[in-house]
Amino acid sequence: xxxxxxxxxxxxxxxxxxxxxxxxxxxxxxxxxxxxxxxxxxxxxxxxxxxxxxxxxxxxxxxxxxxxxxxxxxxxxxxxxxxxxxxxxxxxxxxxxxxxxxxxxxxxxxxxxxxxxxxxxxxxxxxxxxxxxxxxxxxxxxxx
Amino acid sequence: xxxxxxxxxxxxxxxxxxxxxxxxxxxxxxxxxxxxxxxxxxxxxxxxxxxxxxxxxxxxxxxxxxxxxxxxxxxxxxxxxxxxxxxxxxxxxxxxxxxxxxxxxxxxxxxxxxxxxxxxxxxxxxxxxxxxxxxxx
Numbered sequence: 001x002x003x004x005x006x007x008x009x010x011x012x013x014x015x016x017x018x019x020x021x022x023x024x025x026x027x028x029x030x031x032x033x034x035x036x037x038x039x040x041x042x043x044x045x046x047x048x049x050x051x052x053x054x055x056x057x058x059x060x061x062x063x064x065x066x067x068x069x070x071x072x073x074x075x076x077x078x079x080x081x082x083x084x085x086x087x088x089x090x091x092x093x094x095x096x097x098x099x100x101x102x103x104x105x106x107x108x109x110x111x112x113x114x115x116x117x118x119x120x121x122x123x124x125x126x127x128x129x130x131x132x133x134x135x136x137x138x139x140x141x142x143x144x
Numbered sequence: 145x146x147x148x149x150x151x152x153x154x155x156x157x158x159x160x161x162x163x164x165x166x167x168x169x170x171x172x173x174x175x176x177x178x179x180x181x182x183x184x185x186x187x188x189x190x191x192x193x194x195x196x197x198x199x200x201x202x203x204x205x206x207x208x209x210x211x212x213x214x215x216x217x218x219x220x221x222x223x224x225x226x227x228x229x230x231x232x233x234x235x236x237x238x239x240x241x242x243x244x245x246x247x248x249x250x251x252x253x254x255x256x257x258x259x260x261x262x263x264x265x266x267x268x269x270x271x272x273x274x275x276x277x278x279x280x281x
Binding site: 082091096122 | 265
């Protein structure tokens with residue numbers, strides 16, 4: 001392992017992270033809700049009446065973010081190397097997996113760890129570990 | 145009012161993701177690729193987010209109602225069960241395949257990326273399948 005210093009962006013990462021934390025702060029202290037994206041989106045399929053509006057509002061804000069960003073400056077580089085077939089399979093697995101495991105990088109990784117939930121710490125260690133293992137297999141075993 | 149807060153929170157969340165570089169799947173994969181040219185940025189994103197959010201949750205845990213009078217809906221389950229482990233395992237595989245998790249997926253959708261749209265469609269299908277399976281449990 002070696003750190004790629006030319007790609008490492010500590011300040012924008014920390015500040016961007018802090019802004020994500022601020023978004024989670026707003027949602028919990030004002031609305032009493034956890035900012036877990038998979039839970040908010042997945043809940044659209046199961047939520048009862050009166051529990052749908054805020055979910056759609058949150059998702060709309062998230063989807064609108066790149067548009068608002070572009071209003072002020074150009075979007076930073078976005079590169080997706082995966083093929084459409086891989087993206088379809090990956091999307092399906094992410095959809096089912098995050099719902100089955102009750103959370104993703106935001107719900108478990110940010111909010112769960114922030115409130116010291118042992119479930120979320122375990123979930124985060126698992127999906128980060130398995131994510132690293134998956135990338136290792138794809139890049140260094142299958143493609144070598 | 146709750147919907148306005150949710151809209152703002154989603155927007156701020158998305159702007160944070162873009163600034164942090166996390167809307168770029170290649171950068172996320174550079175974090176997950178520990179055997180390549182490793183980019184530790186994602187770890188700092190989580191640290192920054194958790195640093196701020198932990199203050200909020202320290203306050204939230206002592207309250208029954210939010211500052212706007214909504215019920216605090218904080219999960220209280222502590223069990224590390226099979227569903228949590230298997231679900232997170234599956235998520236990790238999908239995340240490693242594409243470098244996209246649900247938040248950035250929605251930002252990619254908004255950026256108009258065709259690949260992002262396909263990923264979100266598949267992810268929604270997956271969530272729909274889960275909801276159907278749960279209903280018939």
